[in-house]
Each structure stands twice: as structure tokens, then as C-alpha cells.
Amino acid sequence: MSFLSFNFWLVFPIIFGLYWLIPVRYNTLRKVFLILVSYLLYMNWKPAFALVLLGVTVITYFGGYLLEKNKKEGSRKRIALFFAILSLLPLLVFKYYNFINDSIHSGLEHLGVAFNLPGLNWAIPVGISFFSFQAVGYLLDVYHGKTSAEKNIIDYILFVSFFPQITSGPISKADELLPQIKKPHTFDYEQGKQGLKFLVWGMFLKIVIADRLGLYVDNVFPNYDHYNSVACIVAILFYTLQIYTDFAGYSYIAIGIAGILGFDLINNFNRPYFAQSVSEFWRRWHISLTRWLTQNIYIPLGGSRCSNFRCWFNIIITFLVSGIWHGANWTFIIWGLIHGFLLVFERIAGLNPKGKVSQTADSKKYLKPIRIFLTFILVSVAWIFFRMPTVGDSLGIIGHMFSADNASTIAASGINTTLIVLPFLFVKDFKDEFLSTRLKFMNHPAVHWAWYVLLFVMIIGIGVLDKFIYVSF
Amino acid sequence: MIFFSIVAVIDCGFGVICDYLNSHSKGGDTKDRYYIAKQTSEDLLMMGSSRMHHHYVTEIVEDSLHMSAYNCGVDGNGIILSYGYLLMITERYKPKMIIYDATGFDMYEYDNQRSLDLLKEYYKEPGILDILTSINKKERIKLLSSLYRYNSKILPLLKDYISSSSSNQKGYAPINREAQESPTDLFVNNNVFILDTLKLSYVRKFIDKCQENSIRLIFCSSPLYGKSPESTYNDPIESICQEKHIPFLDFSEDHEIIDDYKNFSDEAHLNGKGAILFTNKLISALKGF
Structure with a gap:
């Protein structure tokens, strides 16, 4: 759901109220609530898009886990490459398949060769470039040893799907956002005021x-x-x-x-x-x-x-x-x-x-x-x-x-x-x-x-x- | 809390100022539209979209039919806005006759939000809020704000309050441009058009309201450049007219006019020369009723 829709501003006060009503000691519940909200808002564009989001999340989560477990440089490189390509695959297919297909077709046509694969008439999942890059960025950070692999799946799902940034970024780094996700928040008036500004x-x-x-x-x-x-x-x-x-x-x-x-x-x-x-x-x-x-x-x-x-x-x-x-x-x-x-x-x-x-x-x-x-x-x-x-x-x-x-x-x-x-x-x-x-x-x-x-x-x-x-x- | 209280005070003040400017405008579109909604008293009203606004020469109609007349066509709008105006008009008086220019493609799905823009300021008038909420249910909440009701209108309101200029001739606005080359047929391409059931429901409501007030209603489709003979987009309106026993005058394929692109300013609109030609033909047809 776009932040610019009237519907969003009807539901946001409810999200805000419920989020801060959950006591700080139930931080996991707060995170589950934010995941639920993020997915529901995302599914408002088109429910099937959520599968792509979930797919990219699961692939990079396991990629990170395997990278952490494996210590051999050669196989770590292969794992990083494999999981990075796999998690970028939906982006490549949804966004670039038709372009690549058309470009090859017109190139071959100039050479007198008639060859064309069927085009895809699919809508591109909203924000796919942003969340794919954020997730792949995490994977590569784990590979380069800049961050350790996230073990808590709830934290990681929220990291990839956090609704304020999913459709248009900013593309956050794991070491910026994950510590904030883990930390229990109490409402800070000054931060809230800055947010409103x-x-x-x-x-x-x-x-x-x-x-x-x-x-x-x-x-x-x-x-x-x-x-x-x-x-x-x-x-x-x-x-x-x-x-x-x-x-x-x-x-x-x-x-x-x-x-x-x-x-x-x-x-x-x-x-x-x-x-x-x-x-x-x-x-x-x-x-x-x-x-x-x-x-x-x-x-x-x-x-x-x-x-x-x-x-x-x-x-x-x-x-x-x-x-x-x-x-x-x-x-x-x-x-x-x-x-x-x-x-x-x-x-x-x-x-x-x-x-x-x-x-x-x-x-x-x-x-x-x-x-x-x-x-x-x-x-x-x-x-x-x-x-x-x-x-x-x-x-x-x-x-x-x-x-x-x-x-x-x-x-x-x-x-x-x-x-x-x-x-x-x-x-x-x-x-x-x-x-x-x-x-x-x-x-x-x-x-x-x-x-x-x-x-x-x-x-x-x-x-x-x-x-x-x-x-x- | 203080923030929203200050905004609420500004909002109320803004509403009072805009209401005043709207009802005291000296010219421009603001004056024309306020006149249609709140001041018309003519025997014959002509309603519809830009094709009404630019195609029906009011003076010719008045002189030929010996009735006072006003052209209530509004660019970019159609049956929903016209029905809103009709509700406000019939609260004041009952015109003897209404001609509605309804070309079938006006009934295709398009941006109904446009109708909201010109009806929002009249939401307190009987029946108008129902129209607005039929387009978007959330309007009921949004209309609490005067700033929203007059969104993007403050500059035109100020301009029309100061300046008394108007290019309209009793609502009719001629286009003094001639198409330089043959315009392309709007409906030759393969675009898929979908009939808007909401608009069709307002056609029925419009007819019912006229019949309820004993207003003679005639539907008319003015010439359209290069309309293909196999086009069927006028059929839904024609069938409603048949069902409700309302005359439908179809000039959309009048070859005397549509075969010469110099009668047009673009694919969908006649220019001033074409409008005079068409209005004279319309008058001849109307005399048969």
C-alpha cells in the first residue's frame, strides 16, 4: 500500500497505536506484529508478490547461514555466488526477461535469424529492486565478514520486509537495521517529533x-x-x-x-x-x-x-x-x-x-x-x-x-x-x-x-x- | 494537539473565504460553474462534456427555438457532474427542456475523480454527498476539511474574483483552431474500452429525475471525426433511451460534417465553424419534435 493513499493514513494511526501498546518486554511480539503489518501492506499491491518477497528472504537467510558455517574460502565464494544469483533471479526474470528477449530478437532479426521466446505479461513486484539489493547486500556482507549471519529468522524477515522502506528504500545495511530490530524500543518523543517533521x-x-x-x-x-x-x-x-x-x-x-x-x-x-x-x-x-x-x-x-x-x-x-x-x-x-x-x-x-x-x-x-x-x-x-x-x-x-x-x-x-x-x-x-x-x-x-x-x-x-x-x- | 488545532482553525477560515470567493466571482470558469449550479433560470439547458461545451452554439439555439438557453457543458466531465448540477437546478426551478450530449465513449471507464472536483464544494446540497460517496466512500471523511474541498482552487478563485473576463457565450466556448491535417480516428486502435456501470446508472438517474420533474429530455450525439460505421459505442445509451422512451439524435456519423476535417479542431471536437454547421442541423432536427 502506498504511503500516499488515503487508506494508509486511515490505518497508520492504528498500526502506531497497537505497536506502542505492546509492552517492551514482549519485543518478539512487536516484531511479529511489524512483520504481519509489513506483509499485509505489501500484499495490498498484489497478494502473490509476497511470495517473491518471502522467497528472496528465505534464500538469503539460508545463504548467510551456510556462509557462516563454511570456513573454506573456495566453497564460501561458490555459496555466495550461488545464493546471490538465486536471490537475484526473480528480479532478473520479472524485470529484465522481456527486455533481454526483445533485444536478442531484434539483434538476430538484423542478422536474418528469426528466433523469439514467448514474452511474459507479468506485473513486476513492487520494490523488487530495493528488497533484492538489501537482501543480497546482507549476503555479501556476511561473505566479506563485515557482519555475522543472522540466526533469528524473525529478525531477518523484518529486516527484509520492514514496511516503511520496502517499496522505495532506503537500502539499509544489516549492521544498521538489525541491531535496531533486536533492541527493544521505548517511545521517544524527540525521535517521534523528528519523524513527523x-x-x-x-x-x-x-x-x-x-x-x-x-x-x-x-x-x-x-x-x-x-x-x-x-x-x-x-x-x-x-x-x-x-x-x-x-x-x-x-x-x-x-x-x-x-x-x-x-x-x-x-x-x-x-x-x-x-x-x-x-x-x-x-x-x-x-x-x-x-x-x-x-x-x-x-x-x-x-x-x-x-x-x-x-x-x-x-x-x-x-x-x-x-x-x-x-x-x-x-x-x-x-x-x-x-x-x-x-x-x-x-x-x-x-x-x-x-x-x-x-x-x-x-x-x-x-x-x-x-x-x-x-x-x-x-x-x-x-x-x-x-x-x-x-x-x-x-x-x-x-x-x-x-x-x-x-x-x-x-x-x-x-x-x-x-x-x-x-x-x-x-x-x-x-x-x-x-x-x-x-x-x-x-x-x-x-x-x-x-x-x-x-x-x-x-x-x-x-x-x-x-x-x-x-x-x- | 496544538498543531492540529491551529490547522483546524486555518481550515475553517479557508473554507469561509473560498465559499465567499466562489459565490462572488466576477468571471472565468468559477463564475460559469457557480452560475450553472446556483443561478440558471433558462428554459432550455444543454448539458454534457467538452463536446457540449464547444459544439452547441447557444445564440443559434435561442434565436431559432425562441427560448432562453444556456450551455452547461464542462470540459473533462460528463453524466455524473451533470446529474449533480441537475439536482441543484431542480431544487430551484424546472427547465422546460434539457439536451444532453452523450457520445458513447463518455460512458467508458475513466477517471470519475474528476466529477468529484467540481461537486465537492456543494456537498451540503441535497443528494450531492450521495454522488460523491458513490464514487469514493471515503469522501465523507475527506470532506470534513475545507482545504480538501477547495484543493488546488485558491488561485483560480482569486483570479476569477478579481478579473471579470470570460470567453464564453452563454456557456458555449468556440474553438478557433483548425486541424492542420486529418486527425486520426480515436477508436481505430486496439485499445480495450470498458463500459462504466456507475456512469450508466447515472444516465438512468438523470432520465428519471427529468421525468419526475416533467422536463423534456433529448439525448444527442454530436459529430465525431472519422467514426467507423461498425463502432457500437453509442449502443448502450441508445438502448437506455429506447427503454425509457427518450429521443436520441445521432449526428456522430453525419457525413456532411465528419467528411471534412476542417470542421474539427482535433479528433473529438468541432471547431467554431463546425459547431455552427452542427447547431443549425440540430435545430432542424429539433423542430420535428
Whole structure:
């Protein structure tokens, strides 16, 4: 069940009440209650999806158990590989089977060979990429000895299925979440209040800003040839903001709900559009995925402790996996490769955060806004491939941005309200990024209250309920 | 607790302000829609979706039939909103005649939430809450909030309170755009359309309400570009009309109009030129009744 549905907000106070009503000494009962709630909410999407979730959980649990028991390096490697592939199998089949099948079919067709396997018309289990990566991440952590295998099956089931994060992350690590699951919680007013703040800010980002931007974006992108170049450029910039507010908003809601229940989840976003390089962007965007890819793809490939050429290769491969993780389409692969090549370029040019040029530039403050602006533009252009259905369409809209034809600019809906709400995002992120130690009056409780009341009023008064972009990953 | 108390006070204040702006608007869609719900007094009302709004030239109808008339068509809406308006209208007076533009595809399953948007502010009027809850049972809870009732409407309300501009001619809004090339037939593709039983039930309720109030009701299907002769989407409405003894005038395949794409602005809508052509043909047909 989506956090954005009215039904969720009808049942959540009951979940909250029952959870905290169970006495602390019955911690196992609390965990069983959370598992039950997590599975019931998940089955609300489609009951059969729960079997996939359970399957991935059981496979990685036993994989971890066998890894712990086995001490021989060779067989440990084989066990890790076998169980990792097995637990990623549902993801590969549900998400990539049709794409691989179609790609092979069209490739062979060019060679004059007619070969096609039947396509699958199955819905993809919600959040499969997130919970599969979380479970496989645990397995690989056990293999690398970073964590010990979890013996308590109840704790492990809750670790994989914990409802605030199952549909869209953050992708938690075992050593972050499992100790919290084991620890009996007492209600902490401050943590609950912080959770509510995350929740309100997340809801505001998602349904007031992201979905409102979506009204314009969804008008222009599919019909870009009916719009002039200015409308296309605005749509691209709006999409850049939409995907941030959509995903960050949903992540903050997840963090907020977990906080209200006494759990701390990793913050997935750190004002990514204030990054001064694409390398820095990836330290601020979808932090839990970047961390997963770094630890489980980039470093095992050799990371940066190897030759320059090998390091560049490792970066490209890591971002290729990132692209594939995001979707079964050539557009996602190209999006990933663009980021990979940009990171390699920055490394060669010394523009990455540890690079020579970057460190020299840090002393020249006037360069900062220029670097932020250029990074924002590069990331925005790459998002085009993320948004469009085909590579041809992506190139089409890029070409259209520079065309001089005067196609009609049909007024897209909701733009006035959009322009009114966008400064709220900018002010909040700008203040947190650059003025966190100044503007002390903004930390006054009265200002805090007024801010959150205003956000709450805007959520109900001008929020748009729509779909969540990242839920399809 | 303090937080929610402050929000509740703001919510109530917001409701009072929006109610005032809605009922005192000087122009725009707000004024037109408030007029339909609360102020119409014409003998002939024409109701339906955007195809009513842009196809039926009110002045021609008034001049030819010698009756006062108003076009109550609303873009993106259909029978559910029209039934809500009819309930509010019949609380005030009984029009002599209603023409309803009902093309079969208006009865396909689509976003019924849209009807909620324009009826929410009238939820206290007799019968309206039942309509809203028939679409979504949880509306009863959501409507406790004025902010929800006027969700996303504050800017249009303010604009229409200040500005008196309106492009409508007694509800009729001509489209001054001509299709540049032959539009494609909406129903040639293989999309599977499903009839919405809720909408069909409101067609019956609409007819019953008119009969109960002795209002002469005529259903009409205005021209649609390139409708294939084998299309059967008007059949469900025609059969309800037959069952209830209501005339159904079908212009959807009027070749004099549909064979020339220059009468259209897009696949589903006539432009101003096409609307005049169609309204004159409609008048001729109506004189036979």
C-alpha cells in the first residue's frame, strides 16, 4: 500500500497505536506484529508478490547461514555466488526477461535469424529492486565478514520486509537495521517529533511539488514536437526537480514513518543539486544505492587502488549496473553510461572532489556557483534519457531544444501554483546547505511550528495525488 | 494537539473565504460553474462534456427555438457532474427542456475523480454527498476539511474574483483552431474500452429525475471525426433511451460534417465553424419534435 493513499493514513494511526501498546518486554511480539503489518501492506499491491518477497528472504537467510558455517574460502565464494544469483533471479526474470528477449530478437532479426521466446505479461513486484539489493547486500556482507549471519529468522524477515522502506528504500545495511530490530524500543518523543517533521516535509515535496511539476512535465514530454524549444527546456528543468522531489519526498516519508516507530533509517538525499561535480552529486543522490554499488560492485572490481585505466573501467561498469538497476531499457543504460563517462572525465580532469583542480577551485569562492550550475545542467541533460521511452525520443527532444520552429506553446496546467511552491524547496535546501549556522531566528520553535503548519496546510490545500515515479524501480 | 488545532482553525477560515470567493466571482470558469449550479433560470439547458461545451452554439439555439438557453457543458466531465448540477437546478426551478450530449465513449471507464472536483464544494446540497460517496466512500471523511474541498482552487478563485473576463457565450466556448491535417480516428486502435456501470446508472438517474420533474429530455450525439460505421459505442445509451422512451439524435456519423476535417479542431471536437454547421442541423432536427 502506498504511503500516499488515503487508506494508509486511515490505518497508520492504528498500526502506531497497537505497536506502542505492546509492552517492551514482549519485543518478539512487536516484531511479529511489524512483520504481519509489513506483509499485509505489501500484499495490498498484489497478494502473490509476497511470495517473491518471502522467497528472496528465505534464500538469503539460508545463504548467510551456510556462509557462516563454511570456513573454506573456495566453497564460501561458490555459496555466495550461488545464493546471490538465486536471490537475484526473480528480479532478473520479472524485470529484465522481456527486455533481454526483445533485444536478442531484434539483434538476430538484423542478422536474418528469426528466433523469439514467448514474452511474459507479468506485473513486476513492487520494490523488487530495493528488497533484492538489501537482501543480497546482507549476503555479501556476511561473505566479506563485515557482519555475522543472522540466526533469528524473525529478525531477518523484518529486516527484509520492514514496511516503511520496502517499496522505495532506503537500502539499509544489516549492521544498521538489525541491531535496531533486536533492541527493544521505548517511545521517544524527540525521535517521534523528528519523524513527523520528515513526514510532513516528505509529503510536501512529493504531493505539492513533485506531482505539480508532473502536471507540466507529463504534458510536454510525450508531445514535445507540439511545443517550442522554451517549453521543452522548462519541461526538462522541471523534470530534474520533479524526480528529486518525488524520490526524496518518498524517502523522507519512509524515514519519518520509521522514526515514529522508533527506527533510524539512512538519509538517502543530501541536497544533490548543490553538488559541484557529478562525482559529488553521487555522494548526495540516492546515497544508499551509491553505497551498495560502491561496496558490492566498484570495490570488488578493484575500486581506485589500481591502474588509471582499470579504475575508469570500474567506474563505467558500476554506472552501467546502476543504469540497468533503474530499468530494463536502453535509455537507462545510456543514462548510467553518461554518468559513468562524466565521472571518468572529472577524474581525468581533476574535477572530482579529491582532484587537484577541484581542491584549487575550492579556495576561489566565485567558481562555486558556476560549478553547481554546470553540474545541474549536465545532470538535467542525462535525466532526459531517464524520462523518455526510447533513445530516439531522448535525442528528439534534445534536438527540439535547439530548433527554431515556432510550434505552439499550449499552456500547461498548474504552472502558476508550481511557480509559487518551488521557492519553498529552494529556500529550505539553500538555508540547510549554506546558512545552517546563520539565520538563527529560523531555529526558533515558533518559526518551526509556523513552517510545518504552513507545509501541512499546503499539502491538503494544493497537493496533487499522483503516482510515485521511483516505485516502478 | 496544538498543531492540529491551529490547522483546524486555518481550515475553517479557508473554507469561509473560498465559499465567499466562489459565490462572488466576477468571471472565468468559477463564475460559469457557480452560475450553472446556483443561478440558471433558462428554459432550455444543454448539458454534457467538452463536446457540449464547444459544439452547441447557444445564440443559434435561442434565436431559432425562441427560448432562453444556456450551455452547461464542462470540459473533462460528463453524466455524473451533470446529474449533480441537475439536482441543484431542480431544487430551484424546472427547465422546460434539457439536451444532453452523450457520445458513447463518455460512458467508458475513466477517471470519475474528476466529477468529484467540481461537486465537492456543494456537498451540503441535497443528494450531492450521495454522488460523491458513490464514487469514493471515503469522501465523507475527506470532506470534513475545507482545504480538501477547495484543493488546488485558491488561485483560480482569486483570479476569477478579481478579473471579470470570460470567453464564453452563454456557456458555449468556440474553438478557433483548425486541424492542420486529418486527425486520426480515436477508436481505430486496439485499445480495450470498458463500459462504466456507475456512469450508466447515472444516465438512468438523470432520465428519471427529468421525468419526475416533467422536463423534456433529448439525448444527442454530436459529430465525431472519422467514426467507423461498425463502432457500437453509442449502443448502450441508445438502448437506455429506447427503454425509457427518450429521443436520441445521432449526428456522430453525419457525413456532411465528419467528411471534412476542417470542421474539427482535433479528433473529438468541432471547431467554431463546425459547431455552427452542427447547431443549425440540430435545430432542424429539433423542430420535428
